[in-house]
Amino acid sequence: MTIRANVLECRDLKKSFGDNEAVKGVGFRIAEGETYGLLGPNGAGKTTTISMVTGLLERDDGEVTVDGQPLTTASVDAKRAIGLVPQDLAIYPDLTAKENLTFFGRLYDMPSGDLKARVAEVLEIIGLTDRADDRTEEFSGGMKRRLNIGLGLLHKPRLLLLDEPTVGVDPQSRNAILESVELLSGEGMAVLYTTHYMEEAERLCDRVGIIDLGEIKAEGTRRELVQMVGQHDRIRLQATGPCEAGVEALAALAVVKEAGVRDGGIEMLVDDADQSLAQILGKVSGAGVTVTSVDVDEPNLESVFLHLTGRALRD
Amino acid sequence: MKAFTIAGTNLRRWLRDRSNVFWAFIFPILLILVLGSAFGGSSDPRLGIHNEGDGPLAADLVVLLEEQPGMQVIQFESREDLVATVERGELEAGLLIPVDYDATLRQGAMTSVELVARSAEEAQAISSNVQSALTQQSVVLRAAFFVESEEVGSFAEGLETAETASMNVADVTVVVSSAGEPVGFFQLGRFDASAQQQMLLFVFLTSLTASAALIQTRRLGVARRMMSTPTPVRTILVGEGMGRFAVALLQGLFIMVGTLVFFNVNWGDPVGAAAILIVFSLVGSGAAMLMGSLFENDQQAAGLGVLLGMGLAALGGCMVPLIIFEFFAPTLFQVAHITPHAWGLEAFDVLVIENGTLVDTLPFLAILLGFAGVFYLLAIWRLRRVLTR
Numbered sequence: 001m002t003i004r005a006n007v008l009e010c011r012d013l014k015k016s017f018g019d020n021e022a023v024k025g026v027g028f029r030i031a032e033g034e035t036y037g038l039l040g041p042n043g044a045g046k047t048t049t050i051s052m053v054t055g056l057l058e059r060d061d062g063e064v065t066v067d068g069q070p071l072t073t074a075s076v077d078a079k080r081a082i083g084l085v086p087q088d089l090a091i092y093p094d095l096t097a098k099e100n101l102t103f104f105g106r107l108y109d110m111p112s113g114d115l116k117a118r119v120a121e122v123l124e125i126i127g128l129t130d131r132a133d134d135r136t137e138e139f140s141g142g143m144k145r146r147l148n149i150g151l152g153l154l155h156k157p158r159l160l161l162l163d164e165p166t167v168g169v170d171p172q173s174r175n176a177i178l179e180s181v182e183l184l185s186g187e188g189m190a191v192l193y194t195t196h197y198m199e200e201a202e203r204l205c206d207r208v209g210i211i212d213l214g215e216i217k218a219e220g221t222r223r224e225l226v227q228m229v230g231q232h233d234r235i236r237l238q239a240t241g242p243c244e245a246g247v248e249a250l251a252a253l254a255v256v257k258e259a260g261v262r263d264g265g266i267e268m269l270v271d272d273a274d275q276s277l278a279q280i281l282g283k284v285s286g287a288g289v290t291v292t293s294v295d296v297d298e299p300n301l302e303s304v305f306l307h308l309t310g311r312a313l314r315d
Numbered sequence: 316m317k318a319f320t321i322a323g324t325n326l327r328r329w330l331r332d333r334s335n336v337f338w339a340f341i342f343p344i345l346l347i348l349v350l351g352s353a354f355g356g357s358s359d360p361r362l363g364i365h366n367e368g369d370g371p372l373a374a375d376l377v378v379l380l381e382e383q384p385g386m387q388v389i390q391f392e393s394r395e396d397l398v399a400t401v402e403r404g405e406l407e408a409g410l411l412i413p414v415d416y417d418a419t420l421r422q423g424a425m426t427s428v429e430l431v432a433r434s435a436e437e438a439q440a441i442s443s444n445v446q447s448a449l450t451q452q453s454v455v456l457r458a459a460f461f462v463e464s465e466e467v468g469s470f471a472e473g474l475e476t477a478e479t480a481s482m483n484v485a486d487v488t489v490v491v492s493s494a495g496e497p498v499g500f501f502q503l504g505r506f507d508a509s510a511q512q513q514m515l516l517f518v519f520l521t522s523l524t525a526s527a528a529l530i531q532t533r534r535l536g537v538a539r540r541m542m543s544t545p546t547p548v549r550t551i552l553v554g555e556g557m558g559r560f561a562v563a564l565l566q567g568l569f570i571m572v573g574t575l576v577f578f579n580v581n582w583g584d585p586v587g588a589a590a591i592l593i594v595f596s597l598v599g600s601g602a603a604m605l606m607g608s609l610f611e612n613d614q615q616a617a618g619l620g621v622l623l624g625m626g627l628a629a630l631g632g633c634m635v636p637l638i639i640f641e642f643f644a645p646t647l648f649q650v651a652h653i654t655p656h657a658w659g660l661e662a663f664d665v666l667v668i669e670n671g672t673l674v675d676t677l678p679f680l681a682i683l684l685g686f687a688g689v690f691y692l693l694a695i696w697r698l699r700r701v702l703t704r
Contacts, residue, residue, distance in 0.1 A: 090536035
């Protein structure tokens with residue numbers, strides 16, 4: 001097993017705006033090559049957390065370490081390791097894509113020669129090479145989003161923070177963005193990805209922190225989260241033959257928590273459908289049941305969120 | 316270095332908007348031209364001449380008029396053109412020399428020239444110059460008649476001798492001096508006052524309206540993105556301030572050089588004038604930074620910027636000269652000095668009217684630096700708060 005170094009560690013982050021406690025002791029860590037998702041509804045404290053992690057917002061309490069260096073709003077060196085993709089399109093509309101990239105590249109102290117080559121490379125990555133010299137105000141929403149991400153990648157950061165990067169994006173651009181994130185993570189970049197889209201968190205994130213009302217309610221891999229809240233996978237078998245006998249046979253398996261005959265087939269709750277499906281099919285076949293189709297429903301993060309907070313993710 | 320990158324980007328964005336180029340560079344020059352032409356101080360009055368006569372005496376009169384000090388002479392081919400030009404106010408007066416001018420004078424008879432003006436007041440300054448030229452010519456003519464009547468020679472010989480003799484007679488000049496304090500405004504050239512006033516007005520006004528760009532930078536999230544880079548907050552603020560300063564300085568410099576080249580405006584000691592421009596640009600950019608830190612809506616800021624820019628300029632003497640306030644509304648004159656414009660105009664008065672130098676303007680520059688300092692400190696305090704809390 002490879003032990004990967006932590007690129008980001010944050011502990012006990014707190015921030016209040018007047019009487020409103022926006023973030024109440026949030027902490028997590030992200031290793032290199034890992035994508036960590038902060039999943040929560042609007043107003044959960046995701047953007048406030050990411051603003052403290054990037055040193056944009058003064059925190060009331062807590063610590064942030066990036067690549068081993070403590071980070072505050074006044075930090076300079078620690079910020080070299082960070083690439084931010086903010087929720088809002090933080091680009092100059094009256095500059096071209098190339099001018100926007102060059103401007104921010106200079107703020108990252110990139111030498112002129114390297115910068116020119118890197119700008120061309122990033123334009124290629126985000127698919128805007130042929131629009132490099134057009135003003136961004138002429139771009140579609142998806143193109144602006146892609147440039148917004150390109151600006152975060154420009155200096156090859158160790159830690160990339162994406163704050164809801166797909167909000168308001170068409171499905172095609174959204175897919176392109178998600179593919180880019182998967183690629184970057186595969187190249188060893190640590191990624192912090194905030195979203196209120198459950199599907200994105202499930203697709204991209206190695207680990208997910210469920211955040212609500214300024215607190216991380218639970219954290220782990222999808223499987224760990226599902227198990228943590230006692231959720232089970234649901235398997236439906238369309239079958240012919242003695243289904244009752246099949247149910248009785250399944251009672252002998254520890255992974256099967258509950259089983260019954262429904263709508264001419266067998267339905268059951270199990271701990272881990274992927275691991276136990278072969279065993280289950282063997283048992284029901286042994287009982288004389290002929291299985292014609294199998295449906296597996298794994299509990300998703302939406303149901304985990306509902307279980308943890310008592311409300312749906314988009315409420 | 317990063318501050319220069321931020322400032323350069325600001326300047327590039329501002330120049331990229333063509334409406335900015337019109338309002339900041341072309342419009343002020345046009346306004347100075349219009350205001351200077353309509354209300355400008357002293358400059359050489361213009362006399363149009365249409366000479367219908369074809370003799371040497373009529374030609375001599377034109378030459379004498381052209382030699383008159385403090386007056387420009389423009390010749391016209393037709394009477395109608397001359398009269399129409401006077402009617403349009405493009406000339407202070409027009410002089411019509413009749414076709415029989417030479418013949419009548421040669422006969423020793425009385426003739427007359429016609430002076431056309433829109434009003435007696437406008438003709439007054441020119442009429443004395445015309446009278447002077449006619450008197451000079453009549454002295455020579457009398458001498459020529461004397462030569463002819465005494466049978467010393469012909470009229471032509473007498474005329475030539477008298478003209479030669481008159482050249483050897485030294486002129487008596489009248490030296491005019493002012494009693495009491497000089498009344499500055501009236502000593503300025505036609506475009507001088509309006510150029511100074513409009514330069515200060517537009518530098519401040521453009522700065523205030525350019526504050527909208529700073530609000531956009533904040534509103535678009537670019538300022539926050541800049542803060543996520545390894546760039547200290549103070550560098551970002553200095554860069555933004557330098558961007559506004561560059562806009563103000565560029566505009567002021569354009570107005571100064573443009574009016575100097577096109578209208579021969581007297582800006583006084585160049586070093587002193589440059590110092591006033593630099594310090595006033597700091598004031599304008601400081602005010603822009605403060606506006607940019609206080610407002611969340613760029614359109615709101617631009618609208619208020621126009622109101623504030625025009626209001627402070629009016630109060631500070633950029634629309635009605637401060638000297639008018641001083642004579643007719645002393646309280647208003649005192650109140651005017653709550654604006655940086657009044658101090659800027661007084662600094663220019665020191666350079667232009669009193670022929671002062673940079674050293675003489677230092678007290679005014681110190682006060683203007685005070686304005687700039689207060690604006691910048693408040694803006695930096697406010698921007699730090701809004702960007703990091």
